[in-house]
Amino acid sequence: MQPVLLNDFKRQWSEIGAEVRGAVDAVGASGWYVLGTQVEGFERDLAQFWGLKHAIGVASGLDALEIGLRALGLRCGDRVLTTPLSAFATTMAIVRLGGVPVFCDTDANGLLDLTAAEAVLEAEPGIRFLLPVHLFGQCLDLDRLAALRNRFGVTILEDCAQSIGAAWDGRATGTVGRLAATSFYPTKNLGALGDGGAVLTGDAELATQVRRLRDYGQSAKYRHDEIGWNSRLDELQAAILAAALLPRLREWTLRRQQVAAAYTAGIRHPGVHLLRPAAPGTSCEHLFPVRVAAAQREHFEAHLKSRGIATGRHYPILIPDQQAMAGVAYARHGDLGVARALAGGEVSLPIHPQLTAEEVERVVTAVNEWTVR
Template sequence: MGWAKSGRISASRHKRRATIFNVETMQLINNLGARIAPYQARLEGAMSKVLSSGWLVLGPEVAQFEKAFAAYIGLGHCIGVANGTDAIELALRSLGVQAGDQVATVANAAMYTTNAVLAIGAVPLFMDVAEDSACATLAQVERAIDAGARVVVVTHLYGRIAAGIDEIAALCRRRGIALLEDCAQCHGAQVGGRRAGSFGNIAAFSFYPTKNLGALGDGGAVLTDDTGLAAKVRQLRQYGWGAKYEVSVPGGRNSRLDELQAAILSVFLPDLDGANERRRQIAARYASRIDHPRVSLPAFGGTEYVAHLYVVRCSQRDSLARHLKASQVASDVHYPIPDHRQPFFDGAYADISLPVTELLAGEVLTLPCYPEMTDGEVDQVALAVNAWQCEADDDKGVH
């Protein structure tokens, strides 16, 4: 995924389109009501089954979903946990990360991995990203390993597997460094027949409701082919128990995917590939209809992209966002503040420069993209983008 400029529309065409654009209702960034509606009966049936069973924690529904999702990703073990951030933290703990260890991660993914690193007392070692993908690169990973990273976290951002993930995994193996894949935005993406999450030592997933595979509340999972790591995560998610009430592993907590959410996920999982294909169709429709010289679109290929978010770039991002809001189209920024510039750090990383990360933070803008969008709604968003009037005539593009 990169960004491709378009520049064929004149100012007069912008004005003509502006005069015909008239929307009565807001086009949401995501519409969970539309997602839930066709599944209403099946969801109610799944939840009723759980309620009737009286088994609400770590029961048959969790076991069933874990087995099915592990098979879907192509790995031997899936361990359901309470949320995606816990999944990252428990995966790191299972890899032996301790206080003071350096963990390499990107800084453009809203502090989720960074918070997990800090919860252990470890130290984030921030990597810059490629401008065309917003993901870590092989060169950045190698630089982080040379700088002392004990574990590398690669985040598959916006729904695309990080380019060169197989080379990154091979490098980590050669150097004896564990690789954790953050797949919170990449459920079902695949390269060469292998799905996101199957390249590293271990992977973390989120099932937050807006994810490509989302529950009706929080949820997450850790996946791996390593039996030892899987056993460690299972202990960590339940207080560190080796046996009931016997704590044998430090760093444990109560972090369990509950039966209701597991049952709900089992309803949605069979349709994940179809929903991902619809997301790709929406992205392709945007690419064929958005035509504005100041807006760069994400370039994407095949199944390595599942269009979790459709993110454009614009040097006048805030102006475009205001215009879209006035045109009854929602947008969002994923993400406006790089981790190393968060006020929480109080300038601790002031001497760290991540030029691409910082550039993208000022330009990215997310447009609505979810499987239930109609073609008409996609066209509505595209018309709104094309009708935007730039605030400065001397702006030449996104750079």
């Protein structure tokens, strides 16, 4: 029995290998490996795909967040409202700049609870930044996000690492904030064959500053205007993304949406609750999260494993509960009970563009045949 994997990079390779080899050849023959025409070309393609004017390639999603926050003026001690349920990188970017994360609870789907966020912003007028995450590929309500921005004057950086291709009422995630940050980590919807990330914005001045920051704070060769990063997207990764991956992204997103639709229609189990987006059609289906009772989670995972089906957990430990946060300055509003309950019972089912119809059916059947202990 072939295992059903969370990501199937070998199958992906059989689909993209020829184009990747062509991209590697082109970069090798060019003799130019860092910040050249491949990065420029990919940045143009990505900006066009996203519908934002400027895309700036960087070395990772974490760097995109960190450089983005610096470009937006985050200073030591600034408070940043964010979510406790995300990849650790979301908070790490704030902390590495000396910012103070302020956590508020999530909604039942695991995304930042915008009603709770509004209450926090009312209670703490000193909060100048908001760092929301479009988790699982699901779009936060962009109208409500814009309303928070307008009412409280908070500067928003949207973490779009999981949401490339997701849209609210036709508007892409990342278009409400002044900046968007995304990741090309291999498991992402637009995953490179290594690390990479990008900052996107409609603001030309901010774009220039991000370009400077990613390259030692240089405004011209050997002219350093500020302390920056070495965070450059490689020519190789840019060429591979542009030639083999970005051109497939729309089709692959559709495929993910078909898999999600098949799971949604097929999974009928009283003990398995699907975390589906409130507004249908808004998700790029990066992950397919479900929730079971915390006491049943291991049993559910073991059952699926016995059927050859891989599962994930996104995320089992809340960010403020991580060991690394001991001794770090942060604040928390409420007990984060909704997010914590989700961290205890969430299980991610396989979803990727290379899944076959037969595998999708196998997952549906296995979930439905789970016997709760």
